[in-house]
Amino acid sequence: MTFKKLIGKFHLWLGLVSGLLVVFLGVTGCILAFQREIEDLTQSYRFVQAEQKAVLTPSAIQKIAEKALPDKHPHSVTYQSATDAVQVAFYNADPEYYYIAYINPYSGEVLKVKDMNSDFFRIIIMGHFYLWLPPPIGQPIVASATLIFLVMMISGLVLWWPKNKAAGKQRFSVKWDAKWRRVNYDLHNVLGFYMTWIAIFIAITGLVWGFQWFAKSVYWVSSGGKQPVDFYEPLSAKQKQSTLDAPVIDLIWHKMNVEHKDAKLIEVHFPENDSTAIGATANPDPSTYWKGDYRYFDQYTLQEVEVKHMYGRFKNATIADKIQRMNYDIHVGAVLGLPGKILAFCASLVASSLPITGFMIWWGRRKKSKEGSKGKTTTAIA
Numbered sequence: 001m002t003f004k005k006l007i008g009k010f011h012l013w014l015g016l017v018s019g020l021l022v023v024f025l026g027v028t029g030c031i032l033a034f035q036r037e038i039e040d041l042t043q044s045y046r047f048v049q050a051e052q053k054a055v056l057t058p059s060a061i062q063k064i065a066e067k068a069l070p071d072k073h074p075h076s077v078t079y080q081s082a083t084d085a086v087q088v089a090f091y092n093a094d095p096e097y098y099y100i101a102y103i104n105p106y107s108g109e110v111l112k113v114k115d116m117n118s119d120f121f122r123i124i125i126m127g128h129f130y131l132w133l134p135p136p137i138g139q140p141i142v143a144s145a146t147l148i149f150l151v152m153m154i155s156g157l158v159l160w161w162p163k164n165k166a167a168g169k170q171r172f173s174v175k176w177d178a179k180w181r182r183v184n185y186d187l188h189n190v191l192g193f194y195m196t197w198i199a200i201f202i203a204i205t206g207l208v209w210g211f212q213w214f215a216k217s218v219y220w221v222s223s224g225g226k227q228p229v230d231f232y233e234p235l236s237a238k239q240k241q242s243t244l245d246a247p248v249i250d251l252i253w254h255k256m257n258v259e260h261k262d263a264k265l266i267e268v269h270f271p272e273n274d275s276t277a278i279g280a281t282a283n284p285d286p287s288t289y290w291k292g293d294y295r296y297f298d299q300y301t302l303q304e305v306e307v308k309h310m311y312g313r314f315k316n317a318t319i320a321d322k323i324q325r326m327n328y329d330i331h332v333g334a335v336l337g338l339p340g341k342i343l344a345f346c347a348s349l350v351a352s353s354l355p356i357t358g359f360m361i362w363w364g365r366r367k368k369s370k371e372g373s374k375g376k377t378t379t380a381i382a
Helices: 003-033 035-042 058-068 120-130 135-160 165-171 180-210 212-223 248-259 319-325 327-331 334-381
Strands: 074-079 086-093 096-103 110-115 265-269 278-283 293-297
Touching (some): 003 035, 003 120, 003 135, 035 120, 058 074, 058 086, 058 096, 058 110, 058 248, 120 135, 135 180, 165 180, 180 212, 180 327, 180 334, 212 319, 248 265, 248 278, 248 293, 319 327
Antiparallel strands (some): 074 086, 086 096
């Protein structure tokens, strides 16, 4: 058996093992690529009419949100543009709940209280990441299928590689006027070739979430041999009484607005207990995550608390830190804006088609082989 035939067998069996999962991940990936755009079109409660007056402070917004969800603890408050509703997130792991209250920042009107566990995109994300299984079970399954798909893309390039120049001319275009089996074969090979150069980044970023060893390996390579600092929540120097003359979340929100004039999004976290520092984020580009400036403040003194992990001040982030921060933005194509999302959508769509066209190629050859064997047997008997 030649090397290429061996690779072909390897490619075939990996495809049969992971095919259904690859189809599922490709389809859900297509949906997630345009999540923000779809939400903008379908969720009118996320927007308000801009008014010529000051918006309500985080502490005032907090009181309104807590009345809407009296038994829940607010996690964060997010301000965006003058025409965006303020979002107050209520999140807790035990007991588990996740709500977002959308509030008009000028009038204080509660526009909607949304249970995110029944949100369409939240459901899609949980399926894409965990197959709607408990994360310790679903995540390794998805990650393993992604790893298999990455290997298949590499083996597919080996199989695609033409033997000579004459064969090479046929590997870059689909022969649409041929019989359906040839068209199917070309769709698998030609589209698979073009898709690979984009999907390989989608697969790698998926593996960063799926396997710790892979994430640490990517960081090690991009940092020149260093290991990432694990994320941790910084603490406040606990005091009996605060020395501040206004609610701390209002002071931090004001500070972030003053020090981040270019920010299109300001988010402030409410303290989880009397020992945690208060986190705040300023993002100049709300369509992505990686450029965010993450800062932490002592809840009693307002003094900034520095952190060593990658989710600190953007100016302190290394190249390796920024690559890790970009992971989701690369995965959905947002790192390149709308063109990147279109590329990610197309790559995911083609990726979801490859197991189907590949199966049809295998089934057609299998059927043809059986018919050939039957014909030889009939000739021998005659």
